[in-house]
Amino acid sequence: MTGTPLAEPRLDGPAVTETTEYGVALPDVAEVGGRFISRGQLAAQAMYWLAWLAFSRRAILSSGVQREILALGVGAVRLVVSASFLVGLIATFQIAYQLASFSAESMSGTAIGWFTARELAPLVVALLVVARSAAAIAGELASMNANGEIDALRVMGLDPVKYLVTPKVAALLVVLPFLTVLANAGIVAGGWVGNVIFLGFNTSYFLEQFRNAYELRDLFVGLAKSLLFGFVLGVIAADEGLSVHRRFAEIGQAATRSVVYSLIGVLGADTIVNVVFYFIPTFA
Amino acid sequence: MPDALAVEGLTGPAGGPIVFDVSLTVPNGASHLVLGPIHSGKSMVMRHIVGLEVAESGTIEVDGERFDARGEPEVVTRRMRTRIGVVFEGSALISRIGIVENVELPLLEHTDASPEEARSAARELLVEVGMNADEDVVPERLPRGARRRVALARALALRPAVLLLDEPTLGLDAHTAAELDDTIVRIQESRGFGVLIFSHEVRHAFGRVQEISVMEEGRIVAQGTRDALDASRHPVVERLLHRRGRR
Numbered sequence: 001m002t003g004t005p006l007a008e009p010r011l012d013g014p015a016v017t018e019t020t021e022y023g024v025a026l027p028d029v030a031e032v033g034g035r036f037i038s039r040g041q042l043a044a045q046a047m048y049w050l051a052w053l054a055f056s057r058r059a060i061l062s063s064g065v066q067r068e069i070l071a072l073g074v075g076a077v078r079l080v081v082s083a084s085f086l087v088g089l090i091a092t093f094q095i096a097y098q099l100a101s102f103s104a105e106s107m108s109g110t111a112i113g114w115f116t117a118r119e120l121a122p123l124v125v126a127l128l129v130v131a132r133s134a135a136a137i138a139g140e141l142a143s144m145n146a147n148g149e150i151d152a153l154r155v156m157g158l159d160p161v162k163y164l165v166t167p168k169v170a171a172l173l174v175v176l177p178f179l180t181v182l183a184n185a186g187i188v189a190g191g192w193v194g195n196v197i198f199l200g201f202n203t204s205y206f207l208e209q210f211r212n213a214y215e216l217r218d219l220f221v222g223l224a225k226s227l228l229f230g231f232v233l234g235v236i237a238a239d240e241g242l243s244v245h246r247r248f249a250e251i252g253q254a255a256t257r258s259v260v261y262s263l264i265g266v267l268g269a270d271t272i273v274n275v276v277f278y279f280i281p282t283f284a
Numbered sequence: 285m286p287d288a289l290a291v292e293g294l295t296g297p298a299g300g301p302i303v304f305d306v307s308l309t310v311p312n313g314a315s316h317l318v319l320g321p322i323h324s325g326k327s328m329v330m331r332h333i334v335g336l337e338v339a340e341s342g343t344i345e346v347d348g349e350r351f352d353a354r355g356e357p358e359v360v361t362r363r364m365r366t367r368i369g370v371v372f373e374g375s376a377l378i379s380r381i382g383i384v385e386n387v388e389l390p391l392l393e394h395t396d397a398s399p400e401e402a403r404s405a406a407r408e409l410l411v412e413v414g415m416n417a418d419e420d421v422v423p424e425r426l427p428r429g430a431r432r433r434v435a436l437a438r439a440l441a442l443r444p445a446v447l448l449l450d451e452p453t454l455g456l457d458a459h460t461a462a463e464l465d466d467t468i469v470r471i472q473e474s475r476g477f478g479v480l481i482f483s484h485e486v487r488h489a490f491g492r493v494q495e496i497s498v499m500e501e502g503r504i505v506a507q508g509t510r511d512a513l514d515a516s517r518h519p520v521v522e523r524l525l526h527r528r529g530r531r
Contacts, residue, residue: 067380144379152376155334156390156438157362163378163389 038243042161043235049159049166050173064167065174072133072168073175077182080128084183087124088112088190096199105199109206112191113213121183122222123270125176126229130262134237137168138258141241142251150242165238172230180226184219225273232269233262286348288312288446288478289368294332294353296339302328303502306342308495310446310478317481317488319524320499326482327373328502330450333480334368335361347445366394369439369477373451375423375431382420383410383434390441409437414467429460433467440471446478453485465491486524498524 053065091112096105141164144150150160188210195206240258244250289310295301303325310316318326331337332353333344339353346367351360377386387406391397397405410417413433423431432452439447449468453461469492472479481488489496489510496513498506500520506513513521 063385064381140380147379148372148374148376149378151331151336152370152372153378153389154336155365155368155370156393157365158389158393 035239039235039239042165042239042242043231045159045161046165046169046231046235046238049162050170052162053166053170064163065170068167068171069174071136072129072171073178076129076132076175076179079132080125080179080183081186083128084121084124084186085190085193087120087183088116088187088192089194090190091115091120091187092191092194092199096194106201106205107209108199109191109195109201109209110213112188113210116184116187116191117214117218117222118225119222119270119274120187122176122180122226122229123266124187125179125183125226126233126266126270127263129172129176129179129230130233130259130266134233134258134262135255137234137237138241139251139255141165141238142244142254143248145242145244146248146251160242165234165242168238169231169234172234173227176226176230177223180223184222221277225270228269228273229266232265236262236265285312287345288314288347289333289480290345291329291333291353292343292345294329294339294342294344296332296342296353297328297337298340298354301340301502303332306497306499306504308480308497308504308507310480311494312445312478313472313476314495315472315479315481315491315493316495316497317483317493318497318499319483319486319489320520321524322484324484324499325502326484326499327450329499330370330448330480330482333448334365334370366390366442367445369442369444369447371432371435371439371447371449371452373454375428375435377423377431377435377438379423382422383415383426384417384420386423386434387438387441390438394442406437406441409440410434412471413437413440414463429456429464432456432464436464436468436471440475443475444477446480447472449479449481449483451483451485452481453483453487461487489525496525 092108095108095111099105099107099111141150144164150164153160153163191210192203192206195201196203237258240254240261244254287309289308291306291308294306295304306325306329308316308318318329320326328337332339332342335351335356338355342353344351344353344364346364349364349367351364356364377383378389381389384403384406387409388399388402391402391405392399395402407417410433413436415430415433415437423434426434447468452468453464456464468479481493493510495509496507497504498513498518498521506516506518506521508516513525516522
């Protein structure tokens, strides 16, 4: 007695975007739609569990958040400080070069004050965290999926979003504003070095120019943006990791996609915020 | 007294079945082995039993409560899962947290235990399966056999009616595998749950299982006690059991 021939092996999970030698191939419209829906669902679940976490005394989730803060935040401090210092230096030279034709190089301290808190610091931090951690988040979740760890959680009646995604997103919401404050300091320090040491302005003049342009309100707007960026990159990276279904070969592809789509997500969110602030100035 | 587990007419997954008309029972305190070559559909049967796959047809009865294998509301599926303990192939422990945390996770989620009570219960479970519970090391620092024991402790945390073991001794040396078998039998005798083993390793058929289902290409081709299967002339049974069984 022999059994009925087997159906073709079923492919688990959603269609996979092909990763080319040069990066990620463009997905088709249906796939983009499906991806938006799955990310929207994940974002809604993450927000629910973040609210739950804020009021919960369950130590096991809190300890997960602490672990993620150490991994995602503390480890990024040196990178953020050094990179933001260089960004401050680069911005100073670029601004001074552009203003030279108007004999207005002395305004470079003012320009640093204009852009740092609201735009440069949160964006630089988000891009650095994407580069450093998005692939790690996606890779870790993808590897857990391939190992059956996520199935094991489901079988125990444990929600993977609650236990795996929420601690990472919560940690990013804590870490990104903290790193943004550091980046503010780093960029201003780079601007000071550029203005004082290379352009020859004195420190008190630089600080006066900077103080005239830098407003505390800008710092709060930048911190609010960093929260948005942290949420966006956390959800996108986690979604890419969770979309891998029991296939080890997809782990690397998921990590690559997470970096690409997190970058696009952060830049897209920043664009929307800037457009809103431009056309509805009361929000700014 | 109801069976610990009864699967009736299971065909699935929906849309592209891989397993067809699978029926089996696991009485309380008894062990049932699902034996078959790799890719014969054993793991797919297990995934259906725990609700990780949606079936085209069939029912799953756990400890007297019947569930539709075509899908139940999330809250019903969660209730069913608390009555089933699973040790996955490769253990599937959560790699980022320690072994004690792994075992206490279901206790914290599904019981009213305080964190201290859950931790204490998790340590007791680890000791029961023969582990040193003093060090909360991450799973990757343990040998394969020890990881399997931690997964067993986690599966037993909610006092399940039935324990599913997917390739429980795969990759273990003969001595470690025999020790793990003895541990499972000892705990089963003291707690009285049913055990359903999915394996391609014929050695389990010569252990303390009361019933064997032989699978091939998604179907059960022979089912019964060891003695009953000895009389079977099915080529898969011949290949798997008779040839190995000769002494």
